[in-house]
Amino acid sequence: MAKTKTQYVCGACGHVEIKWMGRCPGCGEWNTLIEETVAPVRTGPVTGVRMQPMPIESIPPQTEQRVRTGLAECDFVLGGGIVPGSLMLIGGDPGIGKSTLLLQLSQSIATQNKRVLYVSGEESANQIRLRAERLGTVHQNLYVLAETDLDLVVESATALKPDFLIIDSIQTVFRPSLTSAPGSVAQVRECTGVLLRLAKQQNIATFIVGHVTKDGAIAGPRMLEHMVDAVLYFEGERHHMYRVLRAVKNRFGSTNELAVFEMHDDGLREVSNPSLLFLSERDRAVPGSAVVAAMEGRRPLLLEVQALVAPTGFGTPRRMSTGADHSRVSMLLAVLERRLGLQVQASDAYVNVAGGVRVDEPAVDLGIALALVSSHRDRPLAAGDLYIGEVGLTGEVRTVTRLAERLREAHKLGFTRCFIPAGQSLSETFSGLEIVPIKSLQDAIQRAF
Template sequence: MAKTKTVFFCQECGYESPKWMGKCPGCQQWNTMVEEKVHKTDHHKGSVPVSRTKNKPLQINQIERSSERRIQTRMAEFNRVLGGGVVPGSLILVGGDPGIGKSTILLQTSDQLAAAGATVLYVSGEESVKQTKMRAERLGIQSDNLYVLAETDIHEVESRLEDLNPDFLIIDSIQTIFNREIASAPGSVSQVRECTGLLMRIAKTKGIATFVIGHVTKDGAIAGPRMLEHMVDAVLYFEGERHHTYRILRAVKNRFGSTNEIGVFEMKEMGLTEVVNPSEIFLQERTEGAAGSAVVASLEGTRTVLVEIQALVTPTSFGNPRRMATGIDHNRISLLMAVLEKRVGLLLQNHDAYVNVAGGVRLDEPAIDLAVALSIASSFRDQPTPPTDVVIGEVGLTGEVRRVSRIEQRVIEAQKMGFTRAVIPQQNISGWTFPKGIEVVGVATVKEAMETVLGGTSREPTKTRHYQSHS
């Protein structure tokens, strides 16, 4: 007979403990441990069925590659994030803040797939079929191949899959689905883990591409156990501010494509529309002649995006100066300001600094360091940077400008957007051909970059090397 024991799970990260603790050792959060009952059964009678087929090991050269092609949607940005389209039999997790547009983009994707002839089952655990119909009418969705099911029992969903045999399955959301064999509430760690495991088995055995919507915690992570992100094939985060119209779909894990790939969308009255040229959107409201602004060519996955870095440096009225950052790591700002003070001689210790990435984008690659440093120096000296300059480079602790990857792709994108000069690391100069219409300037230190962009800042002669583009 099965035995029942009590285990405490953290609702933030899924940490398991035999006793209650006020602070979770896994995520360091307080009052997140919840008691759940776990049935101890024989390992032959677990919740996951044991396969009776005997598989033999095969040589990798003898295995035939699957001939199934990726399925394309009508949104090129969505296809880009997935690595070129939807892979049949894949399990994809989509997370984001409430009201950001997760259900909207998947409902639009369902309509596009159904219009192409595929059968799609949309399972809603948060809305009734009439509520889903109202949202579909607002988005202009009309398709005979799109089926809607309001159900929260995972076994009922599985039985409907046997009857309908769809090509795609949408679960909205995984926190509302429950397994009646698990003695815990929907949304708990046990329920999320078991239901996701069952959906993974269905997707792999039947070849049904499955999209799962997941809620996020207050820190922005997927709610539930951390193992949930390891089980799925791809994890997509839907980012953006609800009070702004632009949304960013970012792939943080993808077994079938590049990670950190982004797709930019705009939320309109009729739903989400893709933004083909995000660099133009992020730079269209830039004010020329304003101090504290610099443009960087950042690499997001396989795409180059030109983004404006804004900085505001003012004298502090407190004992400790404030360091605030939006879209950039706060610790990176403190490091770059220390380099500017030590290696360049800017007295920033009595000034507050506020750094922002325009457009609501979050950048986490080191190639933006030089643009951040120059924007801070520009605001501190109240001297604007040339509006046709783009700055690329990583900054080291000794004040050197280090090489970055894929510099040719970054400079070409800047040239397409009308920039006439690119300030790049000296080590990136050789080995490639400069595009027409843009001047390439190589710098070795932050001081040389400031002398080039903002004018001379020291008595030492500049060592900056200029390279004209080949005609």
């Protein structure tokens, strides 16, 4: 009897070792090597049609026929709708609303006289029916299958021939031919490969739900994100009503788009003007508050940045940021301390982007810096001011991209004055919006107060 061979595969990067190691040599992560059984290699004649290389000019162009999801914000992120035969991966924290979003998409697609198969490996059919009744997504073209055996799922999908397939989630389904447990590297990789072939051969648009790790990345091998056509992240704070859908990979559209939803008891609702929503609860007469213009793909977002500078009660001051890059906040504090003489080395500093949104572009540096100065001096900034600009280590204000779109959004929402980098060229004028060119952070503080 042949001895069963085993190997150890890293759950983070897919690196393979013949013996267990505490640290993966491939990615450097600790305790990620998982034991797997090596399947025998199949040998035999090569079957199939042999493809021949051809000039790219001789390949006939094709325009994909997209299916509208019924949610304009979701279509915006996907690049105009769902492409038939595509394989998409969506990840997010537990309870954030991934199943709710997919059920609403299923109902909208089902109303277009298209069949939808919802496969759940985590909930029973009765639980899905209860959620569908609460969301108002019950439809005769929506089919539900509570199954974890992927072979049976493929058999059911082949017989039903749906236009849209949802797998919730990839970590719960398994192939019986593999001895690994569901959710292991081998099972996730093999199941995704089977679903990829099914989507391409049957021309079925497929959504895969993926679990995320404590760091926010999709669990499983990194190869999982390479195999699919699109990778979407559904994000948001559990204690906030707002949810953000962003694409980090999209073979059929841009990867810089963002959609904002609002969670209610009856499901998710689209937010057509996120800037107005994020600024609706802003108190304009409080020190430490500034409005910045961030770009998410082609969409400008006006967000409120809040800062609090207070004397520390410990030997080492605390630096905390929520929604903003912690490293950039620390850099801005060092610039304020060194270049402007602002005494913050003995003070705690807290920065928060209101609404639970995360921004990481440098164009919000000027607003964060002025919010910190406003809190430190206990003097509020002007209510109708907007701040755009990147701050360098010498205190200079540097240019940003897509300035016209940011100013257009500010003009639409009624802002009266905007601080922009002095080196930025602007051909468009906005009536009622004063443009203030700024060369340095010191110049901005003098003009703002």
